[in-house]
Amino acid sequence: MSRLGNEGEDIIGRWSEEKLDLLAKYLKAYSVIMNEQKKSWLRAYYYVDAFAGSIRPRAKEDEQRYIDGSPLRALQTEPKFDAYWFIDISPRRIERVQELRQEFPDCAIEIRQGNSNKVLCDEIVPRIPYTSKTRAFVFLDPYGLQIDWETVKELANTKTCDIFINFSLMGVTRLLPRDQPPESEIIEQLSKVMGSTNWIDQIYQPPVQLSLFADQEPALSRETIRSEWLASLYAQQLRSLFPHVSKPVLMKNSTNSVLYALCLASHNPTAAKITNDIFARYERLRQLGS
Numbered sequence: 001m002s003r004l005g006n007e008g009e010d011i012i013g014r015w016s017e018e019k020l021d022l023l024a025k026y027l028k029a030y031s032v033i034m035n036e037q038k039k040s041w042l043r044a045y046y047y048v049d050a051f052a053g054s055i056r057p058r059a060k061e062d063e064q065r066y067i068d069g070s071p072l073r074a075l076q077t078e079p080k081f082d083a084y085w086f087i088d089i090s091p092r093r094i095e096r097v098q099e100l101r102q103e104f105p106d107c108a109i110e111i112r113q114g115n116s117n118k119v120l121c122d123e124i125v126p127r128i129p130y131t132s133k134t135r136a137f138v139f140l141d142p143y144g145l146q147i148d149w150e151t152v153k154e155l156a157n158t159k160t161c162d163i164f165i166n167f168s169l170m171g172v173t174r175l176l177p178r179d180q181p182p183e184s185e186i187i188e189q190l191s192k193v194m195g196s197t198n199w200i201d202q203i204y205q206p207p208v209q210l211s212l213f214a215d216q217e218p219a220l221s222r223e224t225i226r227s228e229w230l231a232s233l234y235a236q237q238l239r240s241l242f243p244h245v246s247k248p249v250l251m252k253n254s255t256n257s258v259l260y261a262l263c264l265a266s267h268n269p270t271a272a273k274i275t276n277d278i279f280a281r282y283e284r285l286r287q288l289g290s
C-alpha cells in the first residue's frame with residue numbers, strides 16, 4: 001500500500017517515477033505508429049488505464065513536488081488517442097480522475113469505478129473485437145496481485161490489445177513461506193494471478209545435509225527466490241498468450257530491493273522490440289548512476 005499525503009494523494013518513490021517515464025516513452029512510440037496506421041486500415045486506438053491512481057502523486061524525497069501519474073502521461077501523449085478509459089476501485093481516486101474531463105475537454109474520457117478485472121472483461125473487451133479494426137493499449141499497474149490471469153487471457157484473446165504490466169514480484173515472494181511449502185489456499189491464489197503453479201514444487205527442496213534419522217521425511221524449504229527468475233517465469237507465462245513479449249525490466253526501490261517486473265506483451269513484434277530498446281537504455285543509465 002502506498003503512503004498518503006494530507007490531501008489524500010499518493011506519495012511515491014523514485015522507482016515509480018521511473019516506471020511512469022518508461023510508460024510515457026512507450027506511449028509516444030505506440031501513438032506515432034498507430035496514428036500512421038489510421039491513414040490505412042485502423043479505425044481508432046485507445047488507452048486503457050486499469051489502475052488509474054491518484055493523478056498527481058507527490059514525490060517521496062520531496063513532498064512539495066507533484067508527479068504526473070499514468071492518466072496524465074497518456075493524456076499528454078501526442079498524437080492523441082481516440083479515447084481514454086480510466087478505471088480505479090477507489091471512489092476517492094475516481095473523484096480526481098473525473099477532474100481530468102475539465103482539464104482535457106477535447107479528449108474522449110470514459111471512467112469506471114470498480115474492480116478492473118470485471119470492468120475489463122465485461123465492458124472493455126466486448127468493445128474491441130478483432131473485427132472492429134481498433135487497437136488498445138492497456139496499462140496494468142496494481143499495488144499487488146490484483147490482476148487475474150483470466151483477465152490477461154481475455155485481453156490476449158481479443159488480439160487487439162497490448163498490455164504493459166507492472167507485475168508484483170514482491171507480492172508473490174511474500175506469499176511463499178521459507179520453511180515449508182505453501183498451503184493450498186496460497187497455491188490457489190498464485191494460480192489465479194499466474195496461470196500455472198508447476199514452478200512452486202521446483203523451489204522447495206529437502207536440505208542438502210541428510211537427516212540423521214533415515215526414516216524421517218525431510219522438511220522441504222526454499223532458497224531465496226531470484227527476482228530475475230521469477231520475472232522471466234511470468235514473462236514466459238505471458239508468452240503462452242501473446243506471441244511477442246518484451247524482456248522484463250526489474251523495478252527497484254532506493255535500497256535496491258526488487259519490487260516489480262515491468263513487461264510488455266503484444267501481438268506485434270515491433271512493439272516488443274521498441275520496448276526492449278527503451279528498457280535497455282534505462283538499464284544502461286541505471287548502471288551508470290549506481
Ligand SMILES: C[S@@+](CC[C@H](N)C(=O)[O-])C[C@H]1O[C@@H](n2cnc3c(N)ncnc32)[C@H](O)[C@@H]1O
Nearest residue numbers: 051052053069070088089090115116141143146
Ligand atoms: C499503483 S496505484 C496506480 C498508480 C497509477 N497507475 C500511476 O502510475 O499513476 C494502484 C491503484 O489501483 C487501485 N486498485 C487497487 N485494486 C484495484 C482493483 N481491483 N481494480 C481497480 N483498481 C484497483 C488503487 O486504488 C490504486 O489507485
